[in-house]
Amino acid sequence: MKKSLLLIAAAALALNVVPALAKKQLVIVVKGLDNPFFEAINQGCQKWNSENANSEYECFYTGPASTSDEAGEAQIVQDMLGKSDTVAMAISPSNAKLIAQTLKTASPTIPIMTLDADLAAEDSALRKTYLGTDNYLMGFKIGEYIKKAKPNGGKICLIEGNPGADNILRRAQGTRDALTGEKGAKELKGQGGWTEVAGCPVFTNDDGAKGVQAMTDILAANPDLDAFAIEGGWPLFGAPQPYRDLVRPLKDRIASNDFVISAADTIGDEVAIAGEGLVTALVGQRPFEMGYKAPSVMIDLIEGKPVEDPVFTGLDECTKDTVSTCIQK
Structure with missing residues (x-):
């Protein structure tokens, strides 16, 4: 051999x-x-x-x-x-x-x-x-779209991913800062007119189906909710059809800015979902x-x-x- x-x-x-x-x-x-x-x-x-x-x-x-x-x-x-x-x-x-x-x-x-x-x-x-x-800027822009649509504030829920992910935490801070006009708020308790409802923020571990389920649960518990800030696009690109099914009844409210969904990313079905009027705005990465x-x-x-x-x-x-x-x- x-x-x-x-x-x-x-x-x-x-x-x-x-x-x-x-x-x-x-x-x-x-x-x-x-x-x-x-x-x-x-x-x-x-x-x-x-x-x-x-x-x-x-x-x-x-x-x-x-x-x-x-x-x-x-x-x-x-x-x-x-x-x-x-x-x-x-x-x-x-x-x-x-x-x-x-x-x-x-x-x-x-x-x-x-x-x-x-x-x-x-x-x-x-x-x-x-x-x-620039994750802080991304979150800030997500918040700006919400504030523009509802300048007097309202009730909101932030949908986040992994609780230890620095990029998501920076986005959430940017969103809160945009909504309050101040820096550093860890929770919205009326600043700028905005209040985070009980159970929020929701951490989904980047799972689209969990994100849609969380949104479903929050809407059921808070029929007077005014906005979602989705700090990563998981519900939209990870579970696009369940997301559509959940949000379609809100389409007219989204069109009139009575209800606002501002979300991260522009991948998968997200841009198509925006074209269908089922999200107020997307702030996408590259x-x-x-x-x-x-x-x-x-x-x-x-x-x-x-x-x-x-x-x-x-x-x-x-x-x-x-x-x-x-x-x-």
């Missing part, structure tokens, strides 16, 4: 056949593979690979099966940091504190950046830069651009080039009247 292997190796050398070298891995770790938003990031990553086929680097996309698996994401980060071919990493932390602790324990020697969601401010030194949405840009930013970090912190990817705003032109191409 040994002799056969030697003969094969000798033949390969004689033919000048050199085994392909494994590429250096630019790793993107997302919150969960079950979310269409993160699949758009993957598409950007793969687009970069197709345009850089001869590069020594490769964009490698991974994450836990479910966005609710915070421990699974932390384990993947730890495992990928232990691989010799991982030369840089971009992380979208589902639980900012848990990922920060993982990085502190691992003490990585490679460049680390955050993508889509950041670490908490006190842990920002653990990464070189953040690439993605996940494809995040996935496409991340490898280049990681290479710059590896090579010691200056990289801005943060690197924002912009927003798209959609209403029923702008659906044909609201998404940046």
